[in-house]
C-alpha cells in the first residue's frame with residue numbers, strides 16, 4: 001500500500017503543493033510563475049535535466065481549459081444573443097490573454113498531479129525514483 005494515496009496526490013496537485021510530501025514548495029516564494037527545481041522540504045525534483053518536454057503537457061492543458069472554460073462560454077453567450085458582437089470580441093480577446101496567465105500555476109501543478117495520479121509508485125515517498133526513471137533501462141557493468 002503506497003504511503004501517498006491518489007486522493008492525496010489530487011489534493012496536493014489542486015493546491016499547488018509538492019506531490020511527494022505536501023509542502024507548499026512547487027513555486028518559488030515571492031514569485032508567481034517560477035517553478036522550483038526541487039522541493040525545499042523533501043528535495044523531490046520538480047524539474048529534471050533530461051525531460052525538458054514534460055511541461056509542454058501543461059501548455060496543452062492550459063490551452064484546453066482556456067478554450068472550454070472561457071472562450072466556449074463567450075461563444076455560447078454570443079450565439080444565444082445574450083451579449084453583442086463587440087462585447088463578445090472584447091471578452092474573447094481579454095479572456096484569451098488573461099485566462100492562460102491566471103491559470104498558469106494550476107496548469108503546471110495539475111500536469112504534475114496528472115502524471116503521479118497515473119504513476120503513484122514513481123513518487124519517492126512510495127518507493128519510486130521519480131518521474132521517467134522507472135522505464136529507463138539500467139546500465140549494466142561488465
Ligand SMILES: [Zn+2]
Nearest residue numbers: 018021039042
Ligand atoms: Zn516535497
